[in-house]
Amino acid sequence: MEIFPISLKLQQQRCLIVGGGHIAYRKAILLQKAGAILDVVAPEIDANLLEIVKKSTGTFLQHTFSEKDLAFPYRLVIAATNVAEVNHQVFALCEQRNLLVNSVDDIPHCRFMMPAIIDRSPLVISVASNGTSPVLSRQLRTKIETLVPQGMGKLAEFSGQWRKQVKEKISNPDQRRVFWEDVYASAIKEQVFTGNLDTAHDMMRQALDTWSIPKGEVYLVGAGPGDPELLTLKALRLMQQADVVIYDRLVSAPILELCRRDAVKIYVGKARSNHSVPQDGINALLVQYAQQGKRVCRLKGGDPFIFGRGGEEIQELFAAGVAFQVVPGITAASGCSAYAGIPLTHRDYAQSVRFLTGHLKEGSPELPWQELVYENQTLVLYMGLVGLDRICKQLIAHGQRPNMPVALISKGTTPEQKVVVGTLQDIASKVAEHQIHAPTLTIIGEVVTLREQLQWGE
Incomplete structure (x- = not known):
């Protein structure tokens, strides 16, 4: 990962744009929408850009950029002139001051990138390509736009209103995550989407009042022969909601990357005459974590029921009274x-x-x-x-x-x-x-x- 994605809170934060043309205008729209106060340095300014500067309560500084313009401690700076030397100068001076700086369409002179954005405020999704392919980022944004309903913003806002109460009721973060996942899979979400907020709040209150500690479960998932695109949709869904992932030697690294990032991952791979964890130990791990209320993904290369000893593992789960699901995989x-x-x-x-x-x-x-x-x-x-x-x-x-x-x-x-x-x-x-x-x-x-x-x- 060459870039680290963050979300900046820019409300009432002063930002500087060097350049007064159309490129500067495009960047100013996004910054002003995020609540930033915009100062612009340029000999001349586009009328639309000037209107945004005034709307943000910022200032138009009508002169050629100089080092003095960085005397104010700006949160971030954007170099958007059509003169490369000026943009490079802005970058160099910002680097000396540890200021976040973006030189538009000039990757070597960027400390941060402007991503393609899907705005479902307060839910915001961004797509970035480290500046290598902005057109591809925009195409992906368009695809994601069709997959994320407008109501997701309402749902995020609704969730925020209940976050404190849910945290007080359910102190365990793993259990709290399960609660929220159940909420998002329930009729509450649809009530929020359709604007029936009173009904949604009543249902949420009832869900929280009747909440009980969830029982653990094991997902016996076939990871296929190696290509991550051969995973089934169900396999991917369960991999991404599991609290614990217990995986084999034949599970490829790209597939393991698709598991939930903060899940506990335990390697139990077996090579000839070298079993990191014997089969009895694997069986015991599955039962142990499930009885702690965890959702456990037993991730196996190929298909768990074709020379994968999956049958032995679910026999153990059945004997221990642990709930389980089996997801077939494409066998080798x-x-x-x-x-x-x-x-x-x-x-x-x-x-x-x-x-x-x-x-x-x-x-x-x-x-x-x-x-x-x-x-x-x-x-x-x-x-x-x-x-x-x-x-x-x-x-x-x-x-x-x-x-x-x-x-x-x-x-x-x-x-x-x-x-x-x-x-x-x-x-x-x-x-x-x-x-x-x-x-x-x-x-x-x-x-x-x-x-x-x-x-x-x-």
Whole structure:
């Protein structure tokens, strides 16, 4: 994050604009709307700008800018002349005084940026791009405008009127947040939107009087194979309201960033022979936090019910009497194969697909080898990288042809995705050669040959 967004309270604060033309006028509109007192320094001034200066009770100083104009301790300064040298001078002098300064359309000479604004006062939403793309910021603002009803400003004002009473009644900040989220999901919001404020206040009073400490809940959420855009809408909603996030090694950093920023995040990732928290410990954590009244998001790579041990976790929750929800995710087989351009089924090549775990128990693959040797079938191996050589040899020993195509998809659906194609006979030797590391999905079947035509993701 290259810029830190803040919201300045400028009511009755004196601000300086250097420049008297149309660019200065555009900036003055926003500052005056925020309640600032505007002084303008310029040899000449646009009539509309002068009107705004008078309306703000500020002063027009009709002369060329000089260092003396910064004698007053302004809150912020905007350099908006059409002379670059003057704007640079303003910036340099403001920097010496630690004054916030913006040189319009001149990123290197800005200490702050003017964002695109969605005004639903007292709710204000801003979009900034560090000055790199103001047009894009404005386009995003337009999209957000359509998503935020005008009534949101009324709702923010209504909430402010009740904030003190809610805080007195509900001292715990986590519980208070749940209360407000319930209010915003209730009919109270609609009453405020339609202007029925008396009814809204009555409903709010009743909601506060009947409030009780919420029970905890666990959300078992499939995070998908890595690309954050493959998350379901429900997954995203629950991730952003959870108080605690307990996440796996396969949950990508961009997905974790989408969780609520102030949520407690606990890593319980498992790598081969290295479990940061054993499964019993994970189960205990879920129960422990839920029984404290927390909303817990158990975030798992792929789908929690496909080699994700999700079934074991909800058995534990059920036994402890903890409420839970399960949100399916796009499993690695679907996501990685699609991004690699390998369809799992195809009328000409594969009429069935089998999901298998290549995880070895006590060093030996325990798979129904005879059932797997079938020409028109796709095999998908999760966690099969370590035992890949033995798995390939067993398939060949049980009758599968040695030149059956195989694909290894490492870190599928992410920018680091790597795909290596070979056959049962030679794929194991390519692991070290191409530096393939976990997480890697293995696809075995004639459908792998379609990758040459269909590798759209690359």
